[in-house]
Amino acid sequence: MGTRTRRWVLGTAALAVVAIVAAAAVVLWGPAPVAGDGDPDAGAPAGAGVVASDFLAAFARGAPAEAAVYTDAPDEAAAGLTAAIAGLADATLRAELAPLPDVPADGDRVRGTATLTWTLGAGRTWRYETAVEVRRHDGGWAVHWTPALVHPRLGEGQRLEVRSATGPAVLDGAGRPLLVWRGGAAVRAPDAPRSILLPGLARVAVERAGGAWSVVAAGADGAAARLYGSPATDAEPLRSTLDLDVQRAARAAVDGTGLPAHLVALRPSDGAVLAVAQNAAAGAAPHALTGLYPPGSTFKIATATAVLHRGLAAPDTVLPCPGTARLGTRTIPNDGEFDLGSVPLRTAFAESCNTTFARLATRLPADGLQQAATRLGLNADFTIPGATTEAGTVTAAPDPVQRLEDAIGQGRVLASPFGVALMAATVAEGAAVTPRLWRDLPTGVGTGYEPPPAPVLGQVRAMMRQVVTGGTGAALAGRGAVYGKTGTAQAAEAETHGWFAGFRDDLAFAVLVRGAGTSGPAVTATADFLDRLP
Structure with missing residues (x-):
């Protein structure tokens, strides 16, 4: 048929x-x-x-x-x-x-x-x-x-089942969960605080999953025989450098400001990123890592480094600190036009004398501030898996007027909270710091840097300590050996931002409170942050 x-x-x-x-x-x-x-x-x-x-x-x-x-x-x-x-x-x-x-x-x-x-x-x-x-x-x-x-x-x-490789959980440095997998997606662990870093961490976890999948014959007893595909075993957890305790303290501190605020904390000894926090008022974009702002007087860390390195003054050199100073076509005032008369450089630094540092900047070469800032990490560039960062931008200033404005963190000098924290970490460690977000995933260094000479950094540290013991950061006294520098900077949008950059033990940090008017709210947020740490 x-x-x-x-x-x-x-x-x-x-x-x-x-x-x-x-x-x-x-x-x-x-x-x-x-x-x-x-x-x-x-x-x-x-x-x-x-x-x-x-x-x-x-x-x-x-x-x-x-x-x-x-x-x-x-x-x-x-x-x-x-x-x-x-x-x-x-x-x-x-x-x-x-x-x-x-x-x-x-x-x-x-x-x-x-x-x-x-x-x-x-x-x-x-x-x-x-x-x-x-x-x-x-x-x-x-x-x-x-x-x-x-x-x-x-x-x-038996029944057929498709099994996909589950992405790795992401843990903090102590092995506590930051991200877990639910329904095929990485989600914030119940005890983990919010952070702008979490989406980036999740992307890395998804990439590490690798897309492996298989079909198995699964029995009621849980046994399964692979019929097709690659083994879809769960990936080993990824260990980040974040610290849940530090992240919680940072988040609470920025939430308490009532203004757009950012905080970045690093461990100088190994570059570990311990916390990155910004509150809801600061928006969803990762400004703590990539937002560039005038750093105000926190940049006097770099200016002091340039002055000391080139021998223009020593910490005990007595210099004038008038309420205002006419330099070329520019009149530079101190905050509220305070007048200290003649004081040692270390006192001018502790009290944040704009007039003193502006005068010194006019004696620096065109690239003097640029070189000092570069040696402190502000022109460095890194590729960190899961995080995009921009430390800052400081260029040469052939015009003396431009140079004096740059010297007090105005002018064309820009830095992110990440970059200012990196600068503080470099002073604390006395060495170039390569920030890293993972225990086992390396950071790529696009543009590295060499630190200032150790004697210079030792002098800068002592001056930063005086800021807290008897200067503009005195509100932080009694919280251990805190070193730092306050800053107030007028931004292009006519807002005045407040800063504090510093370190304590093996913890460096930068706090930016946008629209604060003074550095006071940044100092208060720093105190809150330090008080909340274990």
């Missing part, structure tokens, strides 16, 4: 209890029914090929109960098919039945091959062959039920 081939394209359908959708199932079937088998077009019992194709068509469109009707064990097949594909949510199936061989007149079974092609998500296709046996049953033909119809290696009580 001749061979007929029929092609069916089935419409999309879904069964509520089985999350499987068949976009199209193409079933090819072979010989016409043998004598006595009947002709499906004449209403007689369907032949073996028709039954096999009807079974596959129903299975492909996600109707296991309907498919089971074409088997020799409908109840068992319905339960088995439903369970077998319950782990393939939103998959699509294409089923192709090769032509069946001829069935002898006295034959009671025929065995064919079906090709099943599953689409299990973007870029995930799984194709294999399985045997389909059709037997005479109750006066007609029926597909012989066995779990191997779904896959040759599927056993009783």
